[in-house]
Amino acid sequence: MGPLAGFTILDLTSVLMGPYGTQVLADMGADVIKVESPEGDIVRQIGPGRTPGMGGMFLNANRGKRSIVLDLKKPEGREALLRLAKRANALVYNVRPQAMARLGLDYETLAAINPALVYVGAFGYGQSGPYAAKPAYDDLIQGASTIPTLLAAAGDGTPRYVPVTIADRIVGLMMVNAIMGGLMHQQRTGIGQRIDVPMFESMAEFVLVDHLGGLTYDPPLDHGGYARLLSRYRKPYKTSDGYLCVLIYNDKHWRSFFEAIGRPEFLQQPRFANHAARTRHIDEIYEEIGHIFATRSTGEWRELLERADIPVMPMHTLETILDDPHLNAVDFFRTVDHPVEGRIRQMRVPSTWSVTQPEPAGPAPTLGQHGRDILREAGFSTEEIEQLAEQKAVHLAAPP
Incomplete structure (x- = not known):
C-alpha cells in the first residue's frame, strides 16, 4: 500500500x-x-x-x-x-x-x-x-x-x-x-x-537559478553565468589509462588534495586562498589540475582520493553502470x-x-x-x- x-x-x-x-x-x-x-x-x-x-x-x-x-x-x-x-x-x-x-x-x-x-x-x-x-x-x-x-x-x-x-x-x-x-x-x-x-x-x-548571476541585479553586475559550471575544463579528468570524475570543491578538499600529492606549496598561491578566488581563476586551475591527473592511473587516483576523503566517482558507460557495486548492493536493477x-x-x-x-x-x-x-x-x-x-x-x- x-x-x-x-x-x-x-x-x-x-x-x-x-x-x-x-x-x-x-x-x-x-x-x-x-x-x-x-x-x-x-x-x-x-x-x-x-x-x-x-x-x-x-x-x-x-x-x-x-x-x-x-x-x-x-x-x-x-x-x-x-x-x-x-x-x-x-x-x-x-x-x-x-x-x-x-x-x-x-x-x-x-x-x-x-x-x-x-x-x-x-x-x-x-x-x-x-x-x-x-x-x-x-x-x-x-x-x-x-x-x-x-x-x-x-x-x-x-x-x-x-x-x-x-x-x-x-x-x-x-x-x-x-x-x-x-x-x-x-x-x-x-x-x-x-x-x-x-x-x-x-x-x-x-536553469537561471545557477546562471542568472549578476543579471539578478538592476543594473546588472555582469552578463550572467556561473563561471565554474561554464569552464571548458570542467569535465572528467583524463588519467594515464582512462577517465575519472573528481570534484575538488571546498577549502578542505583543496588542502587535502595538495597534501596528498605532496605539493602543499600550491596552497600559498593567492588563487587558492578561498572559494571566491578559485572561482575567478577557475579555467586556469582546472586546466592545471587536468595535467596533474594525467600523471597517474585511474586506480591510483581513486585510492589516493578516497583515502583523502575527496569526492570521486567512476565515469560509467551505459554498460558498466549495470555492474556498479553500489547499485548492485541496493538492488537498483x-x-x-x-x-x-x-x-x-x-x-x-x-x-x-x-x-x-x-x-x-x-x-x-x-x-x-x-x-x-x-x-x-x-x-x-x-x-x-x-x-x-x-x-x-x-x-x-x-x-x-
Missing part, C-alpha cells in the same frame, strides 16, 4: 514528460489509468524491443499503469472518458489546452461533472503570453531556456542539446509536485482546481517477468520510505490491456462495453 493508494489518476499524457511523472504516481500506489489513442502512445514505437508497441523506453516510463484505448474524437469515446472522470481524483494531460478544448475536455467541462477534480496540464508555454498556442518539445525548450548556449560557452563554441530528454524529465517531476499539492488541497477542502505547468517557464527558472516481453531489467524506486515504500505495481501495459476492467469499474454494463467496441469508440485488447 503506497502513500497514494486509493487515488485514481486519469492519465491522458503521451511521449515522455507526462508518462514519466505519472509513473512516479503509480509507483506511489495511485491507480493510474493510461488513456491512449487507437494508435497508442508514440513512444511504444521507439526501439529496440521484442514485440511491436513495447519498446524499452516505453517499458521504463509506464510501469504500474493500466491502459485503456478510447477514441476521444468520437462522441461515444468522449462520453466514456467523462464517466471515468466522475470518479477520478486527478486528470493529467500534456497536449496544448487548445486541443483539449476542441475535444470538449476543457477544465470548465470536467469541473462541471466533478468539482473536486484536480485538472493538471503540462505543456509548452503559459497561456497569458504570445507563445501560448505554440507546440513544444524537449529540444525546443532546451534551446529556449539557454541550455545549448551554455554548452557552447563551456565547450568548443558549438551549441548542443543535452543528450537526455532533460526538460521532459524535470518538468515531469514539477508536474508531480503540482499534482501532489492539488491533491492535498482537494483532500482538505473537497475542492478541485486547474493547474498549468508550462515547460518554458519551468525550465527557465530551473531488478530482473522481472513481463507477460509479453519475458525477462526485462527494471529500475527500483530510488527513494526509501520507513512505512509506505513505493513499489512498481506491475509492468508497463500492452495497448488497451485493461479496457474492460476499467469500464466495468466505472459502471459500464457488458452491453454498453460491447456497444462502445462496435462503435470503435473503445478498442478492447485480448488479455496478454
Whole structure:
C-alpha cells in the first residue's frame, strides 16, 4: 500500500514528460489509468524491443499503469472518458489546452461533472503570453531556456542539446509536485482546481537559478553565468589509462588534495586562498589540475582520493553502470517477468520510505490491456462495453 493508494489518476499524457511523472504516481500506489489513442502512445514505437508497441523506453516510463484505448474524437469515446472522470481524483494531460478544448475536455467541462477534480496540464508555454498556442518539445525548450548556449560557452563554441530528454524529465517531476499539492488541497477542502505547468517557464527558472548571476541585479553586475559550471575544463579528468570524475570543491578538499600529492606549496598561491578566488581563476586551475591527473592511473587516483576523503566517482558507460557495486548492493536493477516481453531489467524506486515504500505495481501495459476492467469499474454494463467496441469508440485488447 503506497502513500497514494486509493487515488485514481486519469492519465491522458503521451511521449515522455507526462508518462514519466505519472509513473512516479503509480509507483506511489495511485491507480493510474493510461488513456491512449487507437494508435497508442508514440513512444511504444521507439526501439529496440521484442514485440511491436513495447519498446524499452516505453517499458521504463509506464510501469504500474493500466491502459485503456478510447477514441476521444468520437462522441461515444468522449462520453466514456467523462464517466471515468466522475470518479477520478486527478486528470493529467500534456497536449496544448487548445486541443483539449476542441475535444470538449476543457477544465470548465470536467469541473462541471466533478468539482473536486484536480485538472493538471503540462505543456509548452503559459497561456497569458504570445507563445501560448505554440507546440513544444524537449529540444525546443532546451534551446529556449539557454541550455545549448551554455554548452557552447563551456565547450568548443558549438551549441548542443543535452543528450537526455532533460526538460521532459524535470518538468515531469514539477508536474508531480503540482499534482501532489492539488491533491492535498482537494483532500482538505473537497475542492478541485486547474493547474498549468508550462515547460518554458519551468525550465527557465530551473536553469537561471545557477546562471542568472549578476543579471539578478538592476543594473546588472555582469552578463550572467556561473563561471565554474561554464569552464571548458570542467569535465572528467583524463588519467594515464582512462577517465575519472573528481570534484575538488571546498577549502578542505583543496588542502587535502595538495597534501596528498605532496605539493602543499600550491596552497600559498593567492588563487587558492578561498572559494571566491578559485572561482575567478577557475579555467586556469582546472586546466592545471587536468595535467596533474594525467600523471597517474585511474586506480591510483581513486585510492589516493578516497583515502583523502575527496569526492570521486567512476565515469560509467551505459554498460558498466549495470555492474556498479553500489547499485548492485541496493538492488537498483531488478530482473522481472513481463507477460509479453519475458525477462526485462527494471529500475527500483530510488527513494526509501520507513512505512509506505513505493513499489512498481506491475509492468508497463500492452495497448488497451485493461479496457474492460476499467469500464466495468466505472459502471459500464457488458452491453454498453460491447456497444462502445462496435462503435470503435473503445478498442478492447485480448488479455496478454
